[in-house]
Amino acid sequence: MSLSLTYKHVNKIFGENTKNPVHALKEVSFTIEPGELFCLLGPSGCGKTTLLRSTAGLESITSGQILYGERDITDIPPFRRNIGMVFQSFALYPHMNIFENVAYGLRVRKTPEDVVRKKVTEVMELVGLTEELKRNPSPTGLSGGQQQRVAIARALVYDPDILLLDEPLANLDAKLRRYMRAEIRRIQKATNITTIFVTHDQEEAMAIGDRLAVLRKGVVEQIGTSNDLYTGPNSAFVSNFIGKMNFFNATLSGPNTATLDKVDVEVTVKANKVRFSDTLDAGTPVLVGARPEQMEVLTKAAEGAVEGVVQIIQHLGQVVRYEVILDSSISEVPLEIDMPGMIEGVGEQDQVFVRLKKGLPFLFKVEDRN
Amino acid sequence: MKRTPKNLQHSGRLGEVVKKDITPYLVFAIPLTFMAIFLIYPMFITLARAFMPAGNKLAFGSFSLQGFTKFSESLMYRKALVNSFIVSLAVTAFCILIGVPMGYFVARVKMPGKNLMLSLGILPIIMPSFVGAFTWVILLGRQGVVRHFLNIVLGPLGIEVPTIYGMFGMILCMTLTYYPFVFQLSYGAFASANSLLEEAGMLMGAHRWYIFRTITFPLILPSLGAGALLVFVRAIGNFGIPAIIGGDKYVLPTLIYFRVNGFWDLNGAASIAVINVLITALVLYLQKRVINRHEYETISATHSEIKQHEGLTIRIIAIIYCSLVLVISLLPQITIIIMSFYEKWVGLFPEGFTLKNYMRIPVYSRKELFNTFYLSVLATVLAAILGSLVAYITERKKPRGAALLDMSIMAPFILPGTVVSVSLLSAFSGASIIALGGTYTIIVISYMIRRTPYVYRSVAASLSQLNPSLEEASTIAGANWFYTFRRVSVPLIMPAIIGGSILTLTTLLQELSTTILLYSSRTRTVPIQIYGAVADGKLGEASALSVVLLVVVFVIVYAMNRKQGKSIASSFKMG
Numbered sequence: 001m002s003l004s005l006t007y008k009h010v011n012k013i014f015g016e017n018t019k020n021p022v023h024a025l026k027e028v029s030f031t032i033e034p035g036e037l038f039c040l041l042g043p044s045g046c047g048k049t050t051l052l053r054s055t056a057g058l059e060s061i062t063s064g065q066i067l068y069g070e071r072d073i074t075d076i077p078p079f080r081r082n083i084g085m086v087f088q089s090f091a092l093y094p095h096m097n098i099f100e101n102v103a104y105g106l107r108v109r110k111t112p113e114d115v116v117r118k119k120v121t122e123v124m125e126l127v128g129l130t131e132e133l134k135r136n137p138s139p140t141g142l143s144g145g146q147q148q149r150v151a152i153a154r155a156l157v158y159d160p161d162i163l164l165l166d167e168p169l170a171n172l173d174a175k176l177r178r179y180m181r182a183e184i185r186r187i188q189k190a191t192n193i194t195t196i197f198v199t200h201d202q203e204e205a206m207a208i209g210d211r212l213a214v215l216r217k218g219v220v221e222q223i224g225t226s227n228d229l230y231t232g233p234n235s236a237f238v239s240n241f242i243g244k245m246n247f248f249n250a251t252l253s254g255p256n257t258a259t260l261d262k263v264d265v266e267v268t269v270k271a272n273k274v275r276f277s278d279t280l281d282a283g284t285p286v287l288v289g290a291r292p293e294q295m296e297v298l299t300k301a302a303e304g305a306v307e308g309v310v311q312i313i314q315h316l317g318q319v320v321r322y323e324v325i326l327d328s329s330i331s332e333v334p335l336e337i338d339m340p341g342m343i344e345g346v347g348e349q350d351q352v353f354v355r356l357k358k359g360l361p362f363l364f365k366v367e368d369r370n
Numbered sequence: 371m372k373r374t375p376k377n378l379q380h381s382g383r384l385g386e387v388v389k390k391d392i393t394p395y396l397v398f399a400i401p402l403t404f405m406a407i408f409l410i411y412p413m414f415i416t417l418a419r420a421f422m423p424a425g426n427k428l429a430f431g432s433f434s435l436q437g438f439t440k441f442s443e444s445l446m447y448r449k450a451l452v453n454s455f456i457v458s459l460a461v462t463a464f465c466i467l468i469g470v471p472m473g474y475f476v477a478r479v480k481m482p483g484k485n486l487m488l489s490l491g492i493l494p495i496i497m498p499s500f501v502g503a504f505t506w507v508i509l510l511g512r513q514g515v516v517r518h519f520l521n522i523v524l525g526p527l528g529i530e531v532p533t534i535y536g537m538f539g540m541i542l543c544m545t546l547t548y549y550p551f552v553f554q555l556s557y558g559a560f561a562s563a564n565s566l567l568e569e570a571g572m573l574m575g576a577h578r579w580y581i582f583r584t585i586t587f588p589l590i591l592p593s594l595g596a597g598a599l600l601v602f603v604r605a606i607g608n609f610g611i612p613a614i615i616g617g618d619k620y621v622l623p624t625l626i627y628f629r630v631n632g633f634w635d636l637n638g639a640a641s642i643a644v645i646n647v648l649i650t651a652l653v654l655y656l657q658k659r660v661i662n663r664h665e666y667e668t669i670s671a672t673h674s675e676i677k678q679h680e681g682l683t684i685r686i687i688a689i690i691y692c693s694l695v696l697v698i699s700l701l702p703q704i705t706i707i708i709m710s711f712y713e714k715w716v717g718l719f720p721e722g723f724t725l726k727n728y729m730r731i732p733v734y735s736r737k738e739l740f741n742t743f744y745l746s747v748l749a750t751v752l753a754a755i756l757g758s759l760v761a762y763i764t765e766r767k768k769p770r771g772a773a774l775l776d777m778s779i780m781a782p783f784i785l786p787g788t789v790v791s792v793s794l795l796s797a798f799s800g801a802s803i804i805a806l807g808g809t810y811t812i813i814v815i816s817y818m819i820r821r822t823p824y825v826y827r828s829v830a831a832s833l834s835q836l837n838p839s840l841e842e843a844s845t846i847a848g849a850n851w852f853y854t855f856r857r858v859s860v861p862l863i864m865p866a867i868i869g870g871s872i873l874t875l876t877t878l879l880q881e882l883s884t885t886i887l888l889y890s891s892r893t894r895t896v897p898i899q900i901y902g903a904v905a906d907g908k909l910g911e912a913s914a915l916s917v918v919l920l921v922v923v924f925v926i927v928y929a930m931n932r933k934q935g936k937s938i939a940s941s942f943k944m945g
Contacts, residue, residue: 058842078845085846091839095861104857105847158848 002161002194003069005032005055010064012050012218024050025061026218035192037185039209041199043241047218048198052164055196057081068161084155084193085164088171090147092139098129098150099136105158123153126187145176152184156191163188163195169204181208202242206230214238234275236287236364245362246295246335248288248326255279258286258363262329263306269361276365287364292338294360297322298353299346305353306330313348322346324354394767394851401759402775407804408815409778412797416789419640419796426636426800437641450620451645457540457612457621458605464545465601469552470594472695475688476553477560480678487692488557491550494699496927498880498897499547500610501916504904505702506543507615508709510534513716535617543611546699548601555597559590565676595661602653606646607786609883610897614904622646623788623883630887636796643789650784703920710913727914735899735915742896745810746878749817754871756818757825762859765833766841776830783823787883790820795887808890816884821877825870832866833859872930876923 012025024047032038040048053059055066057078066074073081084105092101099120100107106116124133127149132142139147148168155163165184169177185208188195199205205212206226213223214237222234226242233239236247250258250267257268267288280286298305308324311334319338326335335354346352415428423434440447472491476484494502509516512533520531532538563586571581609623616624622642629639679685709715713722731739760779764772782790794816799807806812840862844854860867882897889898896915903912 056842056846058845078842079848079850081846082848083846085843087839087843089837089839091837091843093840093858093862104844104849108844108847108849108853154843154847164846 002034002192004034005162005194005196006065006067007031007051008065008067010051010054010066011062012047012054012059013062016062024218025054028064028218028220030213030220030223032194032196033210034194037188037195037197037208037210039197039199039205039212040215041202041205041209041212041241042215044200045217046215048200048215049166050218051215052166052196052198055162056083056085056164081162082158082160083162083164084158084160086148086151086155086166086168088167090139090151090171092147092150092154094138094140096138097136098139098142099133101139101150102153102157104154109158111158119157120153123157126156126190127153128183129153144172145180148172148180149183152187156187156193160193163191163193165195165197167198167200169199169201177204184208206242214241216241232272232275233362236289236367239275239289239362239364244292244336245289246292246331246337247364248290248331249329250286250288252280252282252284252286252363254282256363258288260288260306260330262327265304265306267304267356267361269363270359273361274363276363280365285366287366288356289362289364290356290360292321292336293319294357295335295337296355296357297324297337297339297343297346298355299343301353302355305355308335308352308354310346310348310350310352313342313346315342322352324352326354394855397852398759398763398767401756401763404756405760405778408794409782409819412793413781415797416640416643416793419637420644421641422637424633424635424638426634428796437638438645440638440641441645446620447625447642450622450625453537453619454606454621454646454649456537457544458602460541461544461548461605462598462602464541465549465552466594466598468545468695469549469597470556472549472553472692473556473558474560475692477557478676478678479684479688480680481685481689481692487696488554490696490700491553492927493550493703493924494547495550496876496923497547497703497920498610498882498900498916499544499608500614500882500897500901500904501706501880501920502547502702503539503543503611503614504900504909504912505705505709506534506539507904508705508715508909509701510539515715515719534615536615536619539615539617540612540619540621543615544605544608546702547611548604549695549699551600551604552594552597555593555600556590559593560586561676563589563676569677592661595657599654599657603650603784606650606653607788607883609786609788609886610901613886613901622649623786626788626792627886630792630795636792636799639792640796643786643792646786646789647784650786654784706913706916706920709909710917713910715909724910727910730911731914731918734911735896738894738896738899739918741810741893742879745813745817745893745895746875746881749814749821749878750871750875752814753818753822753874754825754867757822757870758829758860758863758867760822761826761829761833762855765830766838766859779826780823782819785820787820787881788887790816791884791887794819808888808892810893813885813888813893813895816888817878817881820881820884821874824873824877825867828866828870828873829863832863836862869930872926876926879923880919 007028007030010025010028011023014022014024028047028051040051042048050059054061057073057076061074064074065072068081092098093104096104102120102123103116106119111119121130121133124130129146129149132146139150142150148171151168168184169180172180181204184197197205197208199208206229209226211223211225212229214221214229216237222229222238224232229238229242233242233245236245239245240247248267249261251261253259253266254268256271256274257266259266269288297310301307306326308326310322311325312323314321314323316338319340320342322337322339322343323334324337337354418430419428420437421433421435422429423432423436441451442448475481476487476491506514508514510531510533511517514534517531517533524531534542567585567589568581571585576584606621607623609627612619612621612624613627620628622645626639626642626646629635629642679688708720710727711723711725712720713724713726715721757779760775763769764776769775794812795807798804798812806815836859841854841858844858845851849857880897881895882901885895885898886901889895896919900912900915900919903909903915
C-alpha cells in the first residue's frame with residue numbers, strides 16, 4: 001500500500017553561488033494523498049519538472065523536506081528511494097530486449113529468476129503487451145505507444161512506492177495521446193500507487209488527474225480537482241491557464257461590484273466569484289473575467305454592452321468562436337466569445353456589441369499575467 | 371521567502387555527502403592523477419627546461435634564453451625553422467590542390483568504382499609514413515627505378531630528374547601521405563551538401579561555376595579547414611620522412627632528435643619543442659578563427675539527393691585524375707611488396723628473387739615484433755580506459771574546469787611525437803624522482819598520452835548523443851553508480867570505445883617519432899627495426915618487416931570498416 005507524499009517548504013536554487021541564481025522552486029508545501037493520481041501543471045520553466053526530479057532525488061533541494069508517509073526522504077540518494085519513473089523520452093535501453101528492459105529493476109535487486117519471469121509477465125499483462133513479450137524484440141522495433149507501455153511496465157515491475165511520470169505523452173501523436181491518458185489512469189487505479197504526472201497540457205491534466213497543482217515561476221498557485229480549478233480559480237493566471245478567460249480592466253466600486261474602465265458599465269458578480277481573499281478598497285483597479293461561454297455577441301447596442309469589432313469568426317462545431325477587439329484600455333487582447341450558432345448578418349470586420357452574462361463573471365486581483 | 375537557518379542547511383548537506391555513492395569519485399581520481407603526473411607535470415618541466423642553459427641539468431633558477439637565441443644565431447637552427455615552415459605549408463597547399471578536386475569528382479561526377487576509390491584513398495594515412503619515404507628511395511633515389519627510367523628517356527634532352535633527398539622529396543612524400551585527409555573530408559562535405567541550396571541558386575539564374583564559388587565551396591569550407599589543419603599538424607610534426615629522405619635538410623622534429631641523440635641536450639630540445647608547439651598552436655588558432663566565421667547550421671528539413679555530373683568529358687577527366695592520384699600515392703605500397711621478395715633493386719628491375727627477407731624476421735626481429743604488439747596493445751587498452759573515463763567525467767559530471775580537462779587531454783593531439791618524448795624525458799629520465807628512462811613503462815605512457823585523444827573524442831561525442839535519462843532511469847530503478855556505469859553507460863558507448871581503440875592500435879603499431887627517443891635495446895619495436903635497416907641500406911629486410919606491419923594494420927582497419935562502416939578520416943578530426 002502506497003503512502004502519502006508531503007513537501008514542506010521546498011526551495012530549489014540553481015547556481016546558488018553564481019551571478020545568476022535561478023530560484024526554480026519557492027516554498028513549495030503540499031501533500032499528495034495515498035494512491036492519488038496527482039498532476040503538476042504549468043507552462044515550461046515553471047518548476048514542475050524540477051519538483052518531479054527532486055522527488056526522484058535526481059536533483060537535490062536547497063532547503064525544505066520531502067516526506068514519504070512519515071519518513072524524511074530528502075537526503076536519501078535516488079537509487080535507494082524505491083521510485084518508479086517514466087521519462088519523456090522513455091529512456092528504454094536499445095542494447096536490451098524488452099524483457100530485460102522491464103526486468104532491469106528486479107535484476108538490480110538481485111531477484112531470483114523465477115520471480116523475475118513471473119513479475120515481468122504480470123506487469124506486461126497489466127500494460128497490455130503480452131503478445132509483444134512473446135516475440136521479445138528490442139524496444140527500437142516497437143511503436144511509440146508500445147514503447148510507452150514498456151517504459152511504464154519497467155517503472156512498475158519492482159512495486160515502487162511512488163510512480164513519477166515526466167510528460168510521458170509528449171512524444172506521442174494526438175490520437176494516441178488521448179488513448180494513452182485513459183490507459184495510464186486505468187493502470188494507475190489498478191496498482192493504486194501514489195503517482196505524480198507532469199504535463200504542460202491543461203486538457204491532459206484535467207482529464208487524467210484526481211487533483212492538480214498549477215505552478216508558476218516556482219510557486220504553487222493553486223491545488224484542487226479539475227472542477228475546483230475551472231469553476232473557482234484563485235488568480236487571473238490560473239483562470240486563463242485552466243481553460244480560456246477573457247479579462248476586462250475595471251475599478252472596484254463595491255464589495256462585489258466593479259465598473260469597466262472607459263465605458264462606465266457596472267458589473268456585479270456573485271459573492272463566491274470574487275476571487276481574492278483580502279478586502280480591497282473601492283477604487284482599486286481589478287480585473288473582470290469571463291469565460292468564452294459567459295459572454296454574448298449582440299448586433300445592436302444594449303444595456304451593459306460594449307462596442308467592438310469582429311476580427312475572426314471560427315466555426316468549431318458545437319460552438320462558433322468570435323474574436324472581438326475592444327478599445328485597448330478595456331482589454332489589451334481580442335476577446336474570445338463562444339456563441340451556440342452563427343449570428344445572422346455579422347461578418348469579419350463588422351461592428352458588434354459584447355455583453356457579459358448576468359451573475360457569471362469573476363473578479364480577480366490585478367497581477368502580472370505571464 | 372523563508373529560509374532554513376544556515377547551520378541546519380549545512381548539516382543537511384553533510385548528511386547528503388556521507389550517504390552519497392562515493393565510488394565514482396574514487397574511480398575518477400585515478401585517471402586525473404595519471405594525467406596530472408604524466409601529462410601536465412612533464413609539460414611544465416619541458417617549459418621550464420626550455421629556459422635553462424644547454425645540457426640536461428634540471429636547474430631551476432638558472433634562467434637562459436640560449437635555446438631560443440640559437441634560432442637567430444645558428445644557421446642550422448634557422449634553416450630547420452624555415453624548412454619546417456616551407457615543408458608544412460607546401461604540403462598543406464598541395465594536399466588541398468590534390469584532395470579537393472578528387473573529393474569533388476568522387477562525390478559529384480558519375481563514375482564507376484567510387485567505393486573502391488574511397489577505400490584505396492584511405493590507405494596512405496593508415497600506412498606508416500616512413501615506410502612510404504624509404505620506398506620513394508627505391509623509386510626516386512640515386513639509383514631509383516623510376517629515376518633510372520626517366521633519365522634514360524629524358525637524359526638525351528639534357529634533363530636530369532632530381533633525387534628524392536631534400537625538400538622536394540619531403541614535400542612529395544608528405545603530400546602523397548596526407549592528401550587523403552583533405553580528399554576524404556571534402557568528399558564527405560561535397561556528398562552530404564544539401565542540393566536544394568544549389569538548385570535554388572540555379573533557379574535564381576546562377577551559372578554552375580558561380581554556384582560553386584558562392585554556395586558549394588563556402589559550405590564545405592569548415593570541412594576543408596579541418597582537413598588542412600590535420601595535414602599541417604602532421605606535416606610539421608612528422609619525424610620519419612625527414613629523417614629518412616631529408617638528407618642534410620633538417621626540420622624541427624629531426625633537429626629535436628639531433629639535440630637529444632647527439633648531445634643529450636634536453637634543455638635545448640625543450641626550447642625547440644616549445645617553438646614547434648607554438649607554431650602548431652598559432653595555426654590551430656588561425657584555423658579556428660577562420661572556420662568559426664564560416665560555420666553554418668543547415669536550415670532545412672528536407673534533403674534531396676545530390677545531382678551528379680553526367681557529361682562525358684568531365685567523367686573522363688575525373689576518372690583519369692582520380693586513378694592517377696591513387697596509383698601514384700599507392701606506388702610505395704606496391705613497391706614495398708615487390709621489394710620484400712628481392713635482394714636488391716637498383717636498376718629497372720629488381721634482382722634476385724628470395725624469401726630470405728621474410729625468413730630473417732623470426733630470427734632477427736622476434737623481440738621487436740613482441741615489443742610492438744605488447745606495447746601497442748597494452749597502451750591501447752589503458753588509453754581506452756583513460757579516455758572513456760575522462761570523457762565520462764567531462765560529459766556527465768560536468769565538473770568545474772571541465773573545459774580545462776578537455777583542453778589538456780586533447781593537447782597531445784597537436785603535439786608532435788618528438789615533443790611528447792622530450793617532455794617525458796625531461797621529467798622522468800636520469801635521476802628524477804620517478805626514473806623511467808629506457809623502460810617499457812615510459813613508452814606505454816608516451817603512447818597513452820599521444821593516443822588517448824582518439825578514444826576520448828570518440829567516447830565524448832557518443833556520450834553527448836546519449837540521453838542522460840537512460841542512466842537516470844537506471845538510478846531510479848535502484849542501481850548504484852557502478853551498476854549503472856557497467857550495465858547501461860559502458861554497453862551503450864562500447865562502439866565508440868572500440869572505434870577509438872582500433873584507431874589507437876593501428877597508429878601505435880607503426881609509431882616511430884615518439885619511440886625513437888625513448889627506446890632502449892630492450893624495448894626496440896618493429897618501426898625502429900625498419901628505420902635501422904633502412905639506415906643500414908638493408909632495404910629488402912626493411913620491406914619485409916613493413917609488409918608484415920601493413921598486413922596487420924590493413925586487416926584491423928578493414929575489419930573495423932566492415933563492422934562500423936564509417937569513414938576513418940573523420941575519426942582523426944578534432945572537435
